[in-house]
Amino acid sequence: MNDLSGRLTAEIPSLVLEGASFLHRGQVLLSPLDLRLTGCCRTLVMGPNGAGKSLLMRLAHGLLTPSKGRVHWEGRTPRQAMVFQRPVLLRRSALANLSYALAVNGTPRRLRKPRAREALERFGLATLEKRPARVLSGGEQQRLALARAWLLDPEVLFLDEPTSALDPAAIKAVEDAVQEFHQRGTRIVMSSHDLHQARRLADDVLFLCRGKVIEHAPAETFFTAPASSQARAFIRGDLVL
Numbered sequence: 305m306n307d308l309s310g311r312l313t314a315e316i317p318s319l320v321l322e323g324a325s326f327l328h329r330g331q332v333l334l335s336p337l338d339l340r341l342t343g344c345c346r347t348l349v350m351g352p353n354g355a356g357k358s359l360l361m362r363l364a365h366g367l368l369t370p371s372k373g374r375v376h377w378e379g380r381t382p383r384q385a386m387v388f389q390r391p392v393l394l395r396r397s398a399l400a401n402l403s404y405a406l407a408v409n410g411t412p413r414r415l416r417k418p419r420a421r422e423a424l425e426r427f428g429l430a431t432l433e434k435r436p437a438r439v440l441s442g443g444e445q446q447r448l449a450l451a452r453a454w455l456l457d458p459e460v461l462f463l464d465e466p467t468s469a470l471d472p473a474a475i476k477a478v479e480d481a482v483q484e485f486h487q488r489g490t491r492i493v494m495s496s497h498d499l500h501q502a503r504r505l506a507d508d509v510l511f512l513c514r515g516k517v518i519e520h521a522p523a524e525t526f527f528t529a530p531a532s533s534q535a536r537a538f539i540r541g542d543l544v545l
């Protein structure tokens with residue numbers, strides 16, 4: 305299958321977790337998990353606070369090593385990027401943050417600024433290029449983080465609660481960007497506790513509760529016929545502890 309970017313969806317390696325768990329000082333924070341994420345889908349990782357969503361995202365992206373089991377990509381490791389709830393930005397201008405990412409990525413010097421400016425334009429930040437990245441508003445910082453990810457042309461993009469501190473307009477900007485990545489053929493793995501957001505974006509939902517994956521289902525199935533009492537309660541808006 306071909307996506308709009310021309311990238312073959314079949315080319316994106318599948319992410320496989322085999323009995324992967326995460327313990328801290330003997331306490332199980334993520335129970336052994338078997339999972340295969342395949343294709344150019346948008347997977348929403350959902351669950352209440354403390355369910356283990358961030359841990360799962362960090363394991364998947366390779367920022368954490370599982371205490372037991374294995375996390376690997378089939379065939380080869382794809383180009384990846386991760387966007388965090390609080391963007392990690394350098395003490396430099398918006399433009400310099402992007403140029404630096406391109407430099408690290410091996411882009412020739414003469415191409416860095418034009419490409420960085422193109423990305424700033426795309427994410428509505430062109431007028432802010434000289435502004436120190438760390439004084440940008442939360443929404444602007446998140447768009448800058450997305451612009452940086454865009455420049456790296458990731459095959460897989462992880463987003464960990466990227467909109468939890470944003471107002472509706474900024475949330476829309478992030479969601480539009482996620483859709484653009486998807487259109488370009490990037491596989492999305494995104495955590496959120498916002499059910500409305502998941503309904504807008506998800507192809508499939510991974511639902512976690514207390515460090516366990518309770519369900520992994522196509523979005524429509526998850527929202528219309530959740531299989532677990534915890535997911536039913538979560539969707540109803542009950543307090544799920």
Ligand SMILES: Nc1ncnc2c1ncn2[C@@H]1O[C@H](COP(=O)(O)OP(=O)(O)OP(=O)(O)O)[C@@H](O)[C@H]1O
Binds near residue numbers: 351353354358359360
């Ligand atoms: N590096 C760590 N060391 C020790 N405990 C941790 C670590 N990271 C996470 N935890 C604990 O693991 C549990 C799951 O945390 P995690 O951040 O993955 O939850 P979450 O589902 O992302 O929650 P939220 O929606 O509040 O962001 C929490 O109880 C947290 O305190």
